[in-house]
Amino acid sequence: METEKKGCQSLCKGLWIGGAVALTIVLAKKEWRQKLKEEVTDLKEGTTEAVTFIRDNRQQIFDQVRETATEVSQVIRDISEDVKKLSETAGHLKESSEEIIQATKEAAEEVKQLKNKE
Numbered sequence: 001m002e003t004e005k006k007g008c009q010s011l012c013k014g015l016w017i018g019g020a021v022a023l024t025i026v027l028a029k030k031e032w033r034q035k036l037k038e039e040v041t042d043l044k045e046g047t048t049e050a051v052t053f054i055r056d057n058r059q060q061i062f063d064q065v066r067e068t069a070t071e072v073s074q075v076i077r078d079i080s081e082d083v084k085k086l087s088e089t090a091g092h093l094k095e096s097s098e099e100i101i102q103a104t105k106e107a108a109e110e111v112k113q114l115k116n117k118e
Helices: 002-028 030-056 058-117
Strands: none
Touching: 002 030, 030 058
């Protein structure tokens, strides 16, 4: 247990040191710093736009989510009803099949009896 804890601490230290070294290397070159700055700026703008869109369209988003949830519930009810009907149909098919099998057996028995009489 103690060995695992020390291993985890060593791993965490290594990750922090590796991250710091990587950041230092990236920040050392002006081109890379500029590219990193552009990427961070783009990320910030994208996040700001997303938040603004959500704020501006909050009610429509909630209405759409509510409508979608209602539609999903209706689809689930429809599927349940279809499964119930399929079950009933399968039951009727089973009963009909059993009746057909019984009728076929009886007919075969009658044919045997007729042949035996001849």
